[in-house]
Amino acid sequence: MSLQLPPIAAPGDRLDRVGTPALLIDLDAFEHNLAQMAEFAARHKVALRPHAKAHKAPAIAHAQLARGAAGICCQKLSEAYPFAAAGIQSIHISNEFIGADKVAMAVALAGHVALSVCADDVAQVAALGAAASQAGVSIAVLPEVDVGQGRCGVDSADALSALVDAIARHRGLCFGGLQAYHGGIQHQDDWAGRRSAAGRAADATAAHVRHLEARGVRCGVVTGGGTGTVEFDAASGVYTEIQPGSYVFMDRHYGSLAWEGELRWRHSLFIAATIMSQARPGMAVCDAGLKSVAVDSGLPRLWPAERADQLRYTAANDEHGMLQVLAGDAHGLLGERLLLVPGHCDPTANLYDQYVGFRGERVECVWPIAARGLSR
């Protein structure tokens, strides 16, 4: 008899029978988030190109496209492969890359999908342009402008012009517009402060657009924005396209921000865990530690809020989550099933091979996280 790991869950299963740790999606909350963003983008007449780095699952990308998304973003070339294989036709790599292996991946992808990529150095453009021209494919290049984050992107008009000129030198490349994203302000707590910061980023972006227009270069696409600033970005009149990713899940960190505008999100991503040890009253240990939840943006919190008031996740070891009893029964916790809201959705999803989608008390779907671990 061969040894086969049992599947994590199957449609129709009772939710409380799903083996833990498991990554769950509350489909009602998820669909609320999807619909709200789709409606918001449509009303503001900006294209919605959700970022697939948050979820890494073709099934979710298809759900976004079915509600009107124009395509998806990926952050890495390898990440785009399973989406291309699943029939996603338009993929924007919102990031820079260099090296022969990366150029080969871009050219291969461009043979299958409408591909756009970013660049912030003429050396990136030169390598890609030579390969794309030789292969007979066409890749849109969007120079990235630094609008305040100080990470990637050029910040001078001269450097931007040099990139536009470099792109024009290659038959296999075309100028696609601008990438402008300020990751550093997405998680600013206060809503008015976030609005001001997003306004400054939009102003910086607009200045680059005007500079190119003065040179006779029109930006067909101006793409950027994340979940934290998307309501301001969409209304700015600067961006033609928005790139939010985390909105589908609304993790603990994003959920803790002030949301004083019209957008109201719901937590849809949870980790199901089990208390597998309670050796003494007042504390307990669950089976979800560092390998089951990312803690870079804070520890997970129990769900629903009433249980979080009683039990706190206080530390993550590799395979153990430490819990402290704040109120309620200090004994008899062994075997209790918990729902945890992760601090940060992107790296948490990257730990799992499947999402278990549920509605009410039943499993409705199991979705492969096909791009998990694809970071090249």
Added chain:
Amino acid sequence: MSLQLPPIAAPGDRLDRVGTPALLIDLDAFEHNLAQMAEFAARHKVALRPHAKAHKAPAIAHAQLARGAAGICCQKLSEAYPFAAAGIQSIHISNEFIGADKVAMAVALAGHVALSVCADDVAQVAALGAAASQAGVSIAVLPEVDVGQGRCGVDSADALSALVDAIARHRGLCFGGLQAYHGGIQHQDDWAGRRSAAGRAADATAAHVRHLEARGVRCGVVTGGGTGTVEFDAASGVYTEIQPGSYVFMDRHYGSLAWEGELRWRHSLFIAATIMSQARPGMAVCDAGLKSVAVDSGLPRLWPAERADQLRYTAANDEHGMLQVLAGDAHGLLGERLLLVPGHCDPTANLYDQYVGFRGERVECVWPIAARGLSR
């Protein structure tokens, strides 16, 4: 033409052609670490049962067994499956579990390998005992004693006796000895302090052993110890078996401890990364962020030490690693390949599907990380 992601590397490839980010093993350093631990355990006449949670790769477990290891530890039942499938005959689950799905996995594993598990509550024993007896398999249960960590494990003689009695009630279970591990002292910086703390843990363990002996119960196995305390544990005369895991890799955090005894480790685990953006002098951005390196125990450091003196990894975004130029050339870094020593090996290895083993400038092997993500 179908779209197929190119393999990360193949034996014989030049190391500088491996696509990044990639998880590398310096095989010379790795084999030094393996040999040193095997020799050390043999000399102290303790069994070596390395922890597979650190590496999750059957190829590494086989390398440890080939040098005399008695078997392996796993931390989760699902984690043990690929090792059992790869022919590892003796597996100890050094952790507690509860629930019908977990009991079913333990029984299935026990049909294929010599399995031992831990317990710290009679409820865990009752559920497992009923299932094991019914299935006609035999599982050794090692009660876990808390020797100072305050995580899992009983800390009273009465609770330990109750567990031993509970185990004896089931035909499918047998008492296997004691699990005694103090995770909290493994990373204590100073060597003498670590020695004292390990001594106290060993004393606490010895008291439990004596208590059981006074009841006529002999502990065939007393197992515990990690990389940080293994030299003291092995020499204590209390443990019959040691469970180090990280020693094969020696991550940045373990490597930063004082090692004043006879053990001298080498870093063998590295992340290969590429600088893919340098938009301004004095800083740079590489392609290895939170999805390519765990940062719970500190940021990665560049390797070798001379390069770390010039370039510092200062922040991890999801897919970007921020670098600051401390000395040397502040320009022209685009395309440079970096080696990073991760802060914490276990959760870093859990992000990748393969190790790329190299010797000198050539790839020698590609090892699947078959238990990656198996946290149930």
